[in-house]
Amino acid sequence: MLKVTNLYKSFGEQTVLNDISFELASGEIMCLRGKSGAGKTTLIRCICNLDKADSGTISINDIESLENGKPNKAYQNTVGMVSQGLDLFPNLNVMDNITLAPVSRKLMTKEEAEKNAQALLDSLEIGDKAKSYPSRLSGGEKQRVAVARACILSPSVLFFDEPTSALDIKATREVANLIEDIASRGISVVIITHDESFCDMLGARQIVIESGKIAN
Amino acid sequence: MEIIRLMPRFLEGLQLTIGLWAIVLVLSIPLAFPVAFIRSSKNKLVAGATKFYIDIMRGTPLLLQMCFIFFGLPEIGIVFERFTTAVVAFVINYTAYFAEIFRSGLKSIDKGQWEAGQMLGISKPVLFFKVILPQTIRTVIPAVTNEVTTLVKDTSLVYILGLGDLLRQGKIYANSLSSLAPFVVVGVLYFIVITVISKGCEKIEKSFNY
Ligand SMILES: Nc1ncnc2c1ncn2[C@@H]1O[C@H](COP(=O)(O)OP(=O)(O)OP(=O)(O)O)[C@@H](O)[C@H]1O
Ligand SMILES: [Mg+2]
Numbered sequence: 001m002l003k004v005t006n007l008y009k010s011f012g013e014q015t016v017l018n019d020i021s022f023e024l025a026s027g028e029i030m031c032l033r034g035k036s037g038a039g040k041t042t043l044i045r046c047i048c049n050l051d052k053a054d055s056g057t058i059s060i061n062d063i064e065s066l067e068n069g070k071p072n073k074a075y076q077n078t079v080g081m082v083s084q085g086l087d088l089f090p091n092l093n094v095m096d097n098i099t100l101a102p103v104s105r106k107l108m109t110k111e112e113a114e115k116n117a118q119a120l121l122d123s124l125e126i127g128d129k130a131k132s133y134p135s136r137l138s139g140g141e142k143q144r145v146a147v148a149r150a151c152i153l154s155p156s157v158l159f160f161d162e163p164t165s166a167l168d169i170k171a172t173r174e175v176a177n178l179i180e181d182i183a184s185r186g187i188s189v190v191i192i193t194h195d196e197s198f199c200d201m202l203g204a205r206q207i208v209i210e211s212g213k214i215a216n
Numbered sequence: 217m218e219i220i221r222l223m224p225r226f227l228e229g230l231q232l233t234i235g236l237w238a239i240v241l242v243l244s245i246p247l248a249f250p251v252a253f254i255r256s257s258k259n260k261l262v263a264g265a266t267k268f269y270i271d272i273m274r275g276t277p278l279l280l281q282m283c284f285i286f287f288g289l290p291e292i293g294i295v296f297e298r299f300t301t302a303v304v305a306f307v308i309n310y311t312a313y314f315a316e317i318f319r320s321g322l323k324s325i326d327k328g329q330w331e332a333g334q335m336l337g338i339s340k341p342v343l344f345f346k347v348i349l350p351q352t353i354r355t356v357i358p359a360v361t362n363e364v365t366t367l368v369k370d371t372s373l374v375y376i377l378g379l380g381d382l383l384r385q386g387k388i389y390a391n392s393l394s395s396l397a398p399f400v401v402v403g404v405l406y407f408i409v410i411t412v413i414s415k416g417c418e419k420i421e422k423s424f425n426y
Pocket of ligand 1: 011016034035036037038039040041042043
């Protein structure tokens with residue numbers, strides 16, 4: 001379970017997050033909405049330890065995000081992110097993008113990692129793209145690679161920043177299926193989106209951020 | 217036909233030119249990476265000192281730097297042999313240029329790449345060598361190619377040290393034969409060398425086929 005308590009974050013004079021608290025059960029899907037500049041990305045960056053909140057606490061399954069003010073490794077292993085830019089490694093093929101982390105962290109042998117990666121790719125219906133470089137993939141395919149790269153580490157919570165902004169209706173529906181599939185494995189999913197119909201498609205809980213607070 | 221008889225002399229000069237070129241590259245390219253890092257350091261003092269070094273190297277003629285090392289340093293008891301002088305001067309100078317190229321190359325890598333690595337728990341060294349460095353190398357190849365070919369031509373500055381590089385051989389025999397032919401030979405040799413090097417760099421660039 002993800003637990004965010006009294007989170008504050010300012011950039012200079014501008015208060016972006018002003019006392020944010022919420023909880024998310026395992027396997028739950030939540031949509032995070034709000035106007036452009038409302039602080040949605042900032043919120044999930046803070047939860048992922050990419051930005052540092054000014055105050056407040058964050059924990060997943062009772063493991064705190066920080067340890068002596070520094071990112072807690074045990075916590076870090078429980079969060080995954082599919083960022084808006086996806087940030088695939090362009091110099092590595094799909095397989096290496098997915099296996100670099102588990103192999104270099106010695107979580108799996110190369111053979112295990114490749115087997116798991118191939119299974120993930122197959123379930124995402126891009127099993128034939130393992131040897132392709134990211135630049136050769138379509139937007140939707142890239143996104144699925146980013147999902148596979150995050151999922152192979154079995155995070156407890158997976159964050160998506162605007163996963164459908166570049167997709168047509170058919171591809172959006174595919175992403176919705178994908179997210180439901182992820183959630184059915186017990187992974188909690190937080191999705192930043194502007195797209196209300198996408199939230200409805202998922203039947204997900206929605207929270208709206210406005211002036212740094214949760215408005216609903 | 218004189219020219220053909222003199223070919224071994226030109227090749228000797230060419231050997232010195234290419235030897236110096238290779239030694240300078242082998243030393244300055246690896247050195248430039250740490251310099252680029254220090255130059256981007258958060259510590260203002262070391263970053264500033266490194267910037268000062270780079271600015272001096274880029275803001276004064278290489279010929280002057282070489283004179284300084286060869287004629288100036290002995291005044292304070294530091295004496296280098298001629299060829300060593302050339303190597304030291306070129307390495308110090310080219311390291312500065314390469315460091316600036318690498319620094320801007322590193323800066324051009326999207327910070328999302330570092331963040332993705334952090335999110336995936338990949339250690340900084342692994343991320344650097346597997347992800348950041350290969351991308352940096354690819355982006356800097358055109359600029360590096362430029363420096364690498366300029367270096368071939370710059371080596372002719374060692375005439376000031378009395379070293380017999382390719383151009384100096386050409387000058388000597390142009391004088392003694394009262395002919396322009398040695399210069400033509402020298403020009404052709406430079407051209408061949410630089411063309412081969414450029415083609416090599418192009419090959420390397422193409423090998424990054426992602
Ligand atoms: N690193 C930063 N430095 C200064 N200001 C920042 C920084 N990051 C974000 N901000 C500011 O914080 C506010 C919230 O930004 P954020 O990216 O979280 O918005 P968002 O809700 O994700 O918007 P969008 O829907 O456009 O992506 C914005 O006003 C932005 O300018
Ligand atoms: Mg955003």
